[in-house]
Amino acid sequence: MRPFQTLLVFPPFWEPTQPYLALPALTAWLRHNQQAVTQWDLNLDFHERVISAEYLGNLLVTRNPEIVRQTLPLEEVLRTFLPQVDAAKATLRSPRYYDPAAFIQAKATLEKAYQLLSLAYAPSQCSKRGIVLPYRESSSEQLALATADETCNPYRDFYREAVLPRLQAAPPDLLGISIADTTQLVGGLTLARMVKECLPEVHITFGGALFSKFAAALQDKPSPAFDLFFDSMISGEGELPLLSLIQTLASGGDLAQVPALVWRDQTGRVHLNDKGTPVAMNELPPPDFDGLPLDKYWVPEPILPLLGSKDCYWKDCAFCDHYVSYAPRYRLRKPGLIAEDMAFLAEKYGVRLFSFGDETLSPNYARHLSAALVAQKSELRWSILSRLQKGFDAETCEQIYQGGCRFIMYGLESAHPRIIERMAKGTDPATAVEVYRQTDAAGIYNYSFIFFGFPTETEAEAQTTVDFITAHRRYIHSIGAGYFFLQKFAPMFRKYQEYGITMLDDQDLSDDWSISIRYDTLEGMSQQEAAVFHQGFMRHLQKIYGQPLWLVDNSRSTLFLYLIQHGKDWMQNYDYSGQVEVEITS
Numbered sequence: 001m002r003p004f005q006t007l008l009v010f011p012p013f014w015e016p017t018q019p020y021l022a023l024p025a026l027t028a029w030l031r032h033n034q035q036a037v038t039q040w041d042l043n044l045d046f047h048e049r050v051i052s053a054e055y056l057g058n059l060l061v062t063r064n065p066e067i068v069r070q071t072l073p074l075e076e077v078l079r080t081f082l083p084q085v086d087a088a089k090a091t092l093r094s095p096r097y098y099d100p101a102a103f104i105q106a107k108a109t110l111e112k113a114y115q116l117l118s119l120a121y122a123p124s125q126c127s128k129r130g131i132v133l134p135y136r137e138s139s140s141e142q143l144a145l146a147t148a149d150e151t152c153n154p155y156r157d158f159y160r161e162a163v164l165p166r167l168q169a170a171p172p173d174l175l176g177i178s179i180a181d182t183t184q185l186v187g188g189l190t191l192a193r194m195v196k197e198c199l200p201e202v203h204i205t206f207g208g209a210l211f212s213k214f215a216a217a218l219q220d221k222p223s224p225a226f227d228l229f230f231d232s233m234i235s236g237e238g239e240l241p242l243l244s245l246i247q248t249l250a251s252g253g254d255l256a257q258v259p260a261l262v263w264r265d266q267t268g269r270v271h272l273n274d275k276g277t278p279v280a281m282n283e284l285p286p287p288d289f290d291g292l293p294l295d296k297y298w299v300p301e302p303i304l305p306l307l308g309s310k311d312c313y314w315k316d317c318a319f320c321d322h323y324v325s326y327a328p329r330y331r332l333r334k335p336g337l338i339a340e341d342m343a344f345l346a347e348k349y350g351v352r353l354f355s356f357g358d359e360t361l362s363p364n365y366a367r368h369l370s371a372a373l374v375a376q377k378s379e380l381r382w383s384i385l386s387r388l389q390k391g392f393d394a395e396t397c398e399q400i401y402q403g404g405c406r407f408i409m410y411g412l413e414s415a416h417p418r419i420i421e422r423m424a425k426g427t428d429p430a431t432a433v434e435v436y437r438q439t440d441a442a443g444i445y446n447y448s449f450i451f452f453g454f455p456t457e458t459e460a461e462a463q464t465t466v467d468f469i470t471a472h473r474r475y476i477h478s479i480g481a482g483y484f485f486l487q488k489f490a491p492m493f494r495k496y497q498e499y500g501i502t503m504l505d506d507q508d509l510s511d512d513w514s515i516s517i518r519y520d521t522l523e524g525m526s527q528q529e530a531a532v533f534h535q536g537f538m539r540h541l542q543k544i545y546g547q548p549l550w551l552v553d554n555s556r557s558t559l560f561l562y563l564i565q566h567g568k569d570w571m572q573n574y575d576y577s578g579q580v581e582v583e584i585t586s
Helices: 022-032 042-050 053-062 065-071 074-092 100-120 140-148 154-162 164-169 182-198 209-218 239-251 335-349 363-375 394-402 417-423 429-442 459-471 491-499 506-510 527-545 556-566 568-573
Strands: 005-009 036-040 125-127 130-132 174-178 203-207 232-234 261-264 270-272 303-306 353-356 381-386 405-413 445-452 479-483 501-504 519-521
Touching: 005 022, 022 036, 022 174, 022 239, 042 053, 042 154, 042 182, 053 065, 053 074, 053 100, 065 100, 074 100, 100 125, 130 182, 140 182, 154 164, 154 182, 164 182, 174 182, 174 239, 182 203, 182 209, 203 209, 203 239, 209 232, 209 270, 232 239, 239 261, 303 335, 303 556, 335 363, 353 556, 363 381, 363 394, 381 556, 394 405, 394 429, 405 417, 405 429, 405 556, 429 445, 445 459, 445 527, 445 556, 445 568, 459 527, 479 527, 491 501, 501 506, 556 568
Parallel strands: 005 036, 005 174, 174 203, 203 232, 303 353, 353 381, 381 405, 405 445, 445 479
Antiparallel strands: 125 130, 232 261, 261 270, 501 519
16 A cells, blocks of 8 residues: 655745755654655745746747847847856856855846746746735735736746646645745745646645744635635644644544644634644754755755754744744753754765754853864854844853854844834843954854834934944944834734834735735834835945945855855955846847
């Protein structure tokens, strides 16, 4: 008898620079429990196949030919530009990646290639950041239209040609689709819809951070999404629910017994089962990357993702909605086990670089992990996200550097005391400065997230953050900046009036799959004013930093790889003076 077959898929659109951890983590758990499972990074396959000279050439000739010819000299593009696309991908996988001029030209070439995809599927807008169709992705009704649109949905052609034939040749019993963020929503739902149409016997389940947010909204309500897209959905951490779902489907059991499952009964009612107890971190096997082509990602060497913990030990930030994805308790994997995982994965896959995706990894944990790695005489290098908190003293920073930590990302958010307090960040500017100084002195490169326009923040208060960065730019190495969006699942949304918000957008509130909500405030910068302030801030960064690599390409994978190759001093002193754009035609 054929064993029950599970296929786990990570759909587009996502940056194709490293595997996303969800699939390898779930695959490891299922294989640990003797389940037959295959994992497929469909996002990587999408970028690799679609962003190519052959595929784009065929599209430009066959789709929207009038628009294409009115927009650009097609023959010249086919002859001179498209061959550069494949060469650009080859550059990203080669040592030339570390030549800034070659790297930036390659990335600019690929960005133009995505723009060509926009012409073929107009009026959709395609870029390296995602594909935006002319539909509201916060509405399930609009998503039903988007996933059926043959004119402007590029995923349909790709799935029809490259995915459905494989699935029809060897149909899985269960198709699990992992969605981390909204950039994957149309891609994931289009796949599910097309599979449902041609392989209705396959049970389709969705999971991941985004669908954990949707789960409660579906409870007790009839939803056409079950007819169009899926048979079930997993809310929160997936190890135990996915294993239980497989066992239940294989035995013909009752879906009501599967923890954390969203499912529909024969009357059409939608249920959300109790979540149950998650698997202890110390009982999980290391991630399993078998089946993923690590040499095909758009980087010269692989970076493997890891988690040392689940949830956040602070978890008070008013604006953050990440808690939805986790069981309601912060849990750690023993640092010694993580060190063993890293050594095992390094030997098995021939890698030396790891990125920790923990919501925040404490300085104490990083110190203990470093001690375990030093005891192994490890040569591995790793990056973390952490908090600007006490604990990053000189001794700790030196210890974690010796253990291989080279890159720490912090959530600065704001440097104004009132705004920090309103955010419930639990940080202060003086401590932040000391952390920056100590990590810099130890040789660790840092990256800081900030945003403008937290409700009631004035322009003068936002300027305090600008002045803080300007004053301490010697120790603040790189920055990712944006402006505030109100998240529907953030703690502050439940009491938005307390944050000076006076009105919420009716359309966003009525859309059943909305995540961000537009709003008005009585005081402080509006969302539009915050966006304008952010633009001015980005210009200011060029004045005080010049043109470092992180202002040309802000990808954390890029910064980590360049840091390991060239070192911290090079990263701080490099000033790019070449072209950032390329032309499609000469």
